[in-house]
Amino acid sequence: MEAVMNQQQKRMHPHKFTLWVAIASILMMFAGLTSAFIVKSNLTGWRNIVMPDFFWFSTATILASSLTMQMALRSFRQRAMDQYRWLIGLTFVLGVTFIVLQWFGFKSLWDQNIKFNGSAGAGQFLYVIFGLHALHVVGGVIALLVIFLKAFFGKIKLYSSVPVEVAATYWHFVDILWVCLLVFFLAIG
Amino acid sequence: MSDTIHIQPGSVAHEAAHDEHHHGHHEQSFITKYVFSQDHKTIGKQFLVTGIIWAVVGGLFSVLFRLQLGFPGQSFPILETFFGHWAKGGQIQPEFYYALITMHGTVLVFFVLTAGLSGTFANLLIPLQVGARDMASPFLNMLSYWFFFMASIVMISSLFISTGPAAGGWTVYPPLSALHDASEGSKLGMDLWIVAMALFVVSSLLGGLNYISTILNMRTKGMSMTRLPLTIWALFFTAVLGVLSFPVLLSGLILLLFDRNLGTSFYLSDIVVNGQTLPNEGGSAILFQHLFWFLGHPEVYIILLPAMGMVSEILSVNSRKPIFGYMAMLGSLFAICILAFLVWAHHMFVTGLNPFLGSVFVLLTLLIAVPSAIKVFNWLTTLWRGNIRLLPSTLFAIGFVSLFISGGLTGIFLGNSTIDIHLHDTMFVVAHFHIVMGVASMFGMFAGVYHWFPKMFGRYLNTTLGYIHFWVTLVGAYLIFWPMHYEGLAGMPRRYLDKSVWRSFSQFGDLDKMITVVSIIVFAVQLLFIFNFFYSIFKGRKVTSTNPWGANTLEWTTPVNPGHGNWVGEIPEVHRWAYDYGKDGREFIPQTEPIGANESKH
Amino acid sequence: MQTFFIVAILLLGFLITFQIAKASEYVAVLRGEEKAKKQTNRVNAFMLLCFLILGLIGVYYCNERLKGKILGEAASNHGVLIDRMLYITIGVTFFVFVITQVALFWFAYKYQQSDTRKAYYYPHNNKLEVIWTVIPAIALTVLVGFGIFYWFKITGTAPKGAMEVEVTGSQFKWEFRYPGNDKTFGKKYYKNITGDNPLGQVWDDPYGHDDIYVTGEPMHLVVNKPVRLIIGSKDVIHDVGLAEFRMKMDAVPGTPTTMWFTPTKTTADKIKETGKADFVYEISCDQMCGRGHTGMRGEIIVETQEEFDAWITKKSPKYIDALKAAAAQKADSTKPVTTVSVSGVK
Numbered sequence A: 001m002e003a004v005m006n007q008q009q010k011r012m013h014p015h016k017f018t019l020w021v022a023i024a025s026i027l028m029m030f031a032g033l034t035s036a037f038i039v040k041s042n043l044t045g046w047r048n049i050v051m052p053d054f055f056w057f058s059t060a061t062i063l064a065s066s067l068t069m070q071m072a073l074r075s076f077r078q079r080a081m082d083q084y085r086w087l088i089g090l091t092f093v094l095g096v097t098f099i100v101l102q103w104f105g106f107k108s109l110w111d112q113n114i115k116f117n118g119s120a121g122a123g124q125f126l127y128v129i130f131g132l133h134a135l136h137v138v139g140g141v142i143a144l145l146v147i148f149l150k151a152f153f154g155k156i157k158l159y160s161s162v163p164v165e166v167a168a169t170y171w172h173f174v175d176i177l178w179v180c181l182l183v184f185f186l187a188i189g
Numbered sequence B: 001m002s003d004t005i006h007i008q009p010g011s012v013a014h015e016a017a018h019d020e021h022h023h024g025h026h027e028q029s030f031i032t033k034y035v036f037s038q039d040h041k042t043i044g045k046q047f048l049v050t051g052i053i054w055a056v057v058g059g060l061f062s063v064l065f066r067l068q069l070g071f072p073g074q075s076f077p078i079l080e081t082f083f084g085h086w087a088k089g090g091q092i093q094p095e096f097y098y099a100l101i102t103m104h105g106t107v108l109v110f111f112v113l114t115a116g117l118s119g120t121f122a123n124l125l126i127p128l129q130v131g132a133r134d135m136a137s138p139f140l141n142m143l144s145y146w147f148f149f150m151a152s153i154v155m156i157s158s159l160f161i162s163t164g165p166a167a168g169g170w171t172v173y174p175p176l177s178a179l180h181d182a183s184e185g186s187k188l189g190m191d192l193w194i195v196a197m198a199l200f201v202v203s204s205l206l207g208g209l210n211y212i213s214t215i216l217n218m219r220t221k222g223m224s225m226t227r228l229p230l231t232i233w234a235l236f237f238t239a240v241l242g243v244l245s246f247p248v249l250l251s252g253l254i255l256l257l258f259d260r261n262l263g264t265s266f267y268l269s270d271i272v273v274n275g276q277t278l279p280n281e282g283g284s285a286i287l288f289q290h291l292f293w294f295l296g297h298p299e300v301y302i303i304l305l306p307a308m309g310m311v312s313e314i315l316s317v318n319s320r321k322p323i324f325g326y327m328a329m330l331g332s333l334f335a336i337c338i339l340a341f342l343v344w345a346h347h348m349f350v351t352g353l354n355p356f357l358g359s360v361f362v363l364l365t366l367l368i369a370v371p372s373a374i375k376v377f378n379w380l381t382t383l384w385r386g387n388i389r390l391l392p393s394t395l396f397a398i399g400f401v402s403l404f405i406s407g408g409l410t411g412i413f414l415g416n417s418t419i420d421i422h423l424h425d426t427m428f429v430v431a432h433f434h435i436v437m438g439v440a441s442m443f444g445m446f447a448g449v450y451h452w453f454p455k456m457f458g459r460y461l462n463t464t465l466g467y468i469h470f471w472v473t474l475v476g477a478y479l480i481f482w483p484m485h486y487e488g489l490a491g492m493p494r495r496y497l498d499k500s501v502w503r504s505f506s507q508f509g510d511l512d513k514m515i516t517v518v519s520i521i522v523f524a525v526q527l528l529f530i531f532n533f534f535y536s537i538f539k540g541r542k543v544t545s546t547n548p549w550g551a552n553t554l555e556w557t558t559p560v561n562p563g564h565g566n567w568v569g570e571i572p573e574v575h576r577w578a579y580d581y582g583k584d585g586r587e588f589i590p591q592t593e594p595i596g597a598n599e600s601k602h
Numbered sequence C: 001m002q003t004f005f006i007v008a009i010l011l012l013g014f015l016i017t018f019q020i021a022k023a024s025e026y027v028a029v030l031r032g033e034e035k036a037k038k039q040t041n042r043v044n045a046f047m048l049l050c051f052l053i054l055g056l057i058g059v060y061y062c063n064e065r066l067k068g069k070i071l072g073e074a075a076s077n078h079g080v081l082i083d084r085m086l087y088i089t090i091g092v093t094f095f096v097f098v099i100t101q102v103a104l105f106w107f108a109y110k111y112q113q114s115d116t117r118k119a120y121y122y123p124h125n126n127k128l129e130v131i132w133t134v135i136p137a138i139a140l141t142v143l144v145g146f147g148i149f150y151w152f153k154i155t156g157t158a159p160k161g162a163m164e165v166e167v168t169g170s171q172f173k174w175e176f177r178y179p180g181n182d183k184t185f186g187k188k189y190y191k192n193i194t195g196d197n198p199l200g201q202v203w204d205d206p207y208g209h210d211d212i213y214v215t216g217e218p219m220h221l222v223v224n225k226p227v228r229l230i231i232g233s234k235d236v237i238h239d240v241g242l243a244e245f246r247m248k249m250d251a252v253p254g255t256p257t258t259m260w261f262t263p264t265k266t267t268a269d270k271i272k273e274t275g276k277a278d279f280v281y282e283i284s285c286d287q288m289c290g291r292g293h294t295g296m297r298g299e300i301i302v303e304t305q306e307e308f309d310a311w312i313t314k315k316s317p318k319y320i321d322a323l324k325a326a327a328a329q330k331a332d333s334t335k336p337v338t339t340v341s342v343s344g345v346k
């Protein structure tokens, strides 16, 4: 048993590793969608869009939340639990704000008469791609909520930082993914 | 929840750091032990039993549509009794026929040979053969099964709605699958199909993540990557293929769902269906095919690789000889895994694909034949000068190699775009993929079941029934699918349910009758196997030794009926590769045995 | 009643097989397991050998029975190339097939378990492995070479002066259009499709005025004259499958596709060749398209130029029909005419 333990410590924690594989998998999904976008944008009948400002605000929000997440992780490692709690709480609030802002972004596009039906265009892809991204953020927000509740109500005998690290990595991932998607749309859409 | 906490009651004390994850090993209720179990072995068995149930359903569908193909125009009143207006006058109606083949394909490809095959053996073998107490995340692993279960429920429910299940073929090409008005099967049944497949994708992703991290992170001491048995390597590459290609299918299906229900134009353009002009413009129907086959081709290897891995292992154990060219086997698995992602458009040679692109795909496709050939030659050499025990598992493994050769060679026809112009979407394709993917993988799966049944249930399957099962299935498979190539050479399109109006394709009536009769017999023999399976779980001869086949791998160092945690006491350490059979005059040397002082090197 | 009997017999068969299987297990235990195992091993090894021999005979027999039923000589220039490629591939793969299957079953028979044999510890041999990597690679390169060479010939641009025919699939029929004397198709737009204008032709486009529309009867082609098909679909994906010419191309809504070939045998030639008076070239839909897929059949007549000219001059363009219909409509109502002057050009 001891031998196994020792050996395991040298390697990456399996849960973290699992997350990295999952990230690769999620990336493949977005790769599928964005390549579909590229293929289609060369066909006739394509309609472009103007990016609503809300998406800039949401970008700022999610970038900020990444920062607070990283600070929360550091506090956790330093066992500064109070600081950790409110930083996690803040990250959670920023995450929710991000989703609300996305919603407003979609709404303002919709009001610009970019709707689902009718001929093909960047708008239809935007709803699908940003929508799926938002779903992934929702997943992260739920994970944050669980961690947050644990931090408040759970017995603080949790010495392992693995769950927090996993959550933080995922959070940064959806953040970077968002920036890439936005840049993608600005460049090609 | 790391591997280290799954300790047999009474062994080492639990680690303090993990106290929040105590498992109640001491008094497990029925529910946690058999239903919501997190033990990889139980989850594997759940996948296997669900897969078997699905195989019966899918097989039954094939019997039904074979009746139509063999005896078109003849009435079978019993069908009307069971299926009502779907089989009016005892004759299978076209919508029903198409629903049957669609479900047959979907069920066998995804639910039986993906979930049932990888799900079973990855779960059972990975922790046991790499020397881990369980998967990296037993909880996700359990979820993986239950997502599969939910997918199954949704798919089954689509069989009972009034417009019937999806009927656009298992490839569900839009616009047919996107337009409610184009076919009965494109109504609610298609939505349920998409939902079921989405759940299925989640299931196989959760499974795949776990398999990969377990193999890479949780091997026991001394189990370097090149000491892994080939089963594990094959399952590893299978998981990689799945994790990287299923999400792409999911994105394709999401777009399809939008087109179906929200009026978007991802795949739709310039359509007048049933006299109704649709507003969609600028969509591309071919786009879906790219997204589908980006999964679809890796999928055939997802089905095939686990079978290859198990066959390698079983041939080596039962010819009492190391697998020939371990590194070459590994290299070819790797090459297949990479190339599998680069050949998808060979399913689209006649869709108007750019001919230059087509030629690139020809090249890449025929490249895949090289690693495949290496594998075949290595299997043959493994048998050469062995001392072969012809158990049912060995026979199925040999059958696998035979079928893989036959089906692989016809792949060379289809991969060549020039010939594919003529053969695409004909019965030749049906014959090809049934032999190479359908029946061959089934053979791999049977080999695996016969070989690891003692590990799963602590009992043996009845061998005589095993031999009957093997011989009827092998002969039947060739009788069914070999002559079918000729229909394809004549240009007979697939998915035709009655050829009587055609001048060019109506000359194979007798052949179709023969095929139908044989497939009914083969189906009956599969039922015999299933009976053997369930009977032997409870009444089979008991296994008395921990290592009944004299094999080297780690699973045979566990007790006959291992508990959750697999090994009592410490996980054994590994000192050698898995294939020291017949070395230095010894019949076999388990992986756990340290290298002797004057042991020969290879 | 009959069904009941069949089920009963099947069940009985099951039970008997099962009882025998169980009994044989007991007998094996009684007679000494080792001995019984050895015997089954021998029996199965022998059966593997039999399977090999009978299987090869079966392959031969199957070919004798069925080779006459696959299509005869290809009826197009490209078909000849495709058939040649096919036979080259059959030759190569059949050779490999026989060698590997014989080796497989022969080894399984020859090296069956025996007390006198020790398995030979033979984990690898780099030279052998290189050999059987390189040989298949060479063989495949040759096949790819031929394949791509023919492929580019077949998919290359059609020769100048090729005749053009437009083929449109829809659930579940084929419609054809000939460009008329100006050899140019008029534009069309799918939103114009109505009962009177089945292809959605744009009547403002003068090129379309002499376009000939044909449906419900065979497509006519001229022997030894290259033909380029422009293929489209109105609803779902179909596929123009021409088994006798060995050609095939999908019909995709929204994205027209093309293919060309030269028919080399008239229908009359084929009737003589096959001795079947009812011979006709068929168009089969090869891409599943819904409930009527099986019956989505079209016909082609290949004939001489004179015969073709005689046929086509009897046809009147759709435009004339549309004009007449419009005039008739005008005559019996004062409603503005919409069918003829549709503008939405794409």
Ligand code: HEM
Residues within 6 Å of the ligand: B059, B062, B066, B101, B102, B104, B105, B106, B108, B109, B113, B168, B169, B170, B171, B430, B434, B437, B438, B439, B442, B480, B494, B495, B496, B497, B519, B522, B523
């Ligand atoms: C009893 C054994 C089986 C028989 C007799 C059988 C027969 C058939 C036939 C005749 C078709 C073509 C129907 C048509 O195109 O008109 C078909 C389709 C298909 N079968 Fe099987 N099959 C069997 C087992 C399997 C297995 C084990 C697999 C697993 C890979 C499989 C996968 C498929 C697939 C993917 C299709 C295509 C479905 C589609 O066109 O969408 N079959 N089967």
Ligand SMILES: [Cu+2]
Residues within 6 Å of the ligand: B296, B297, B300, B343, B344, B346, B347
């Ligand atoms: Cu493929």
Ligand SMILES: [Cu+2]
Residues within 6 Å of the ligand: C169, C170, C172, C237, C238, C239, C285, C286, C287, C288, C289, C293, C296
């Ligand atoms: Cu069709």
